[in-house]
Amino acid sequence: MDSMMLWLAGALIVLAGAAIGACSIGGVLVVPALSRFAGLPLAEAVAASSLAFAVTGLAGRRSVREAGIDSRTLWPLYGAALLAALAGAALVHVFDPDVTRNWVALLAVASGVYGLIPLSAGAGRPMPGTPTLCVLGLVVGFGSALSGTGGPVLLLPLLMLLRVPVTRAVAVSQSVQLPIALAASTGHALNGHLPWAPGLAIGVVMLGSATAGRRLASYCSPAVLRLGISLGLVALGFWYVMT
Numbered sequence: 508m509d510s511m512m513l514w515l516a517g518a519l520i521v522l523a524g525a526a527i528g529a530c531s532i533g534g535v536l537v538v539p540a541l542s543r544f545a546g547l548p549l550a551e552a553v554a555a556s557s558l559a560f561a562v563t564g565l566a567g568r569r570s571v572r573e574a575g576i577d578s579r580t581l582w583p584l585y586g587a588a589l590l591a592a593l594a595g596a597a598l599v600h601v602f603d604p605d606v607t608r609n610w611v612a613l614l615a616v617a618s619g620v621y622g623l624i625p626l627s628a629g630a631g632r633p634m635p636g637t638p639t640l641c642v643l644g645l646v647v648g649f650g651s652a653l654s655g656t657g658g659p660v661l662l663l664p665l666l667m668l669l670r671v672p673v674t675r676a677v678a679v680s681q682s683v684q685l686p687i688a689l690a691a692s693t694g695h696a697l698n699g700h701l702p703w704a705p706g707l708a709i710g711v712v713m714l715g716s717a718t719a720g721r722r723l724a725s726y727c728s729p730a731v732l733r734l735g736i737s738l739g740l741v742a743l744g745f746w747y748v749m750t
Contacts, residue, residue, distance in 0.1 A: 512544045513545060519539070520537055520541075520709055520712055521712060523535075524715065527720065528720025529736070530724065530733045532618045532660060532733075532736060534657045535656050535740065537552075537713075538654065543747065548604075550600050550607070550700055553607065553655035554695035555655075555706040555709060557691035558691075558702075559709035562711060563684060563713050564682075564686075564687075566681075567683075568685060576634070580634060581640065586641075586686075587644025588648030588686050588687050591644065591646070592686070592690035592691045592694065594649060594652075595649040595650065595652030596692075599653060599695070602653075608747065614656060615740045616741050618737075618740050619737040619740030621663075621737075623734070632671055634679070646665070648686075658684045663677065666679060692706070
C-alpha cells in the first residue's frame with residue numbers, strides 16, 4: 508500500500524475525530540478513509556469503524572449526566588439500538604458492497620446538509636416518550652451499524668427535528684455510541700470479520716482528536732467550523748459514490 512494513501516487515511520481519521528469533538532458530525536469519514544485509502548475491504552472497514560466508536564462511546568456516557576438527563580429514561584433507546592445494530596452488522600456481510608457504499612455516501616451528504624442548517628434551540632421540549640425512543644433506536648442502530656458510524660450522525664438530526672434542546676440532543680446522541688458500537692462489533696465478530704487491532708487503534712486516535720476538536724471549537728467560531736466540515740462531508744459523499 509502506498510504510504511501516501513495511508514497518510515491520507517490517517518489524516519481523515521484524525522479529522523473525523525476532531526469534527527466529532529467540534530460539532531458532533533464527521534464520524535462518517537472513517538469508512539471511506541479505511542476502504543479507499545487504507546485498502547481494507549468495505550465490510551472490514553465498517554467493522555473496524557464500529558469497534559472504534561466503542562472507544563469514543565466510553566466518553567459519551569458522561570455527557571448524559573452533565574446534561575442533567577436521567578439515563579434510566581433512555582434504556583428504550585439503548586435497547587432498541589442494540590438489537591437493531593446486531594442485525595445491521597450481520598447484513599453488512601450479506602449486502603452487495605455497492606449498497607453499503609451508497610448508504611455511507613448518502614449519510615455523508617445528509618450529515619453535511621444537516622450541518623448547513625442553523626441549529627434551533629428547541630427550548631422547553633421534553634425528551635420523546637418510550638415508543639418514540641424505541642423507533643429512534645431501531646432506525647439509528649440499524650443505519651449506524653450498516654454504515655460503521657457511531658450513532659450521532661443519524662440520531663442528532665432526528666432529535667433536532669423533534670425539537671429536543673440542542674445540549675440534550677448532543678448528549679443523548681453521544682451516549683448512544685456505546686451500545687451501538689458494542690452490538691455491531693459483536694455482530695461482526697460472530698461473522699468472523701472484526702479487525703481488532705485497527706479498530707481499537709482508530710478509536711484511541713479519534714478519542715484524542717475529539718478532545719482536540721472540542722478545545723478548537725472553544726477558540727474558533729462554531730459557525731465557521733460547522734460550515735467547513737459540512738461542505739467537506741458533502742464533497743466526500745459525492746466523491747465516494749462516484750469513484
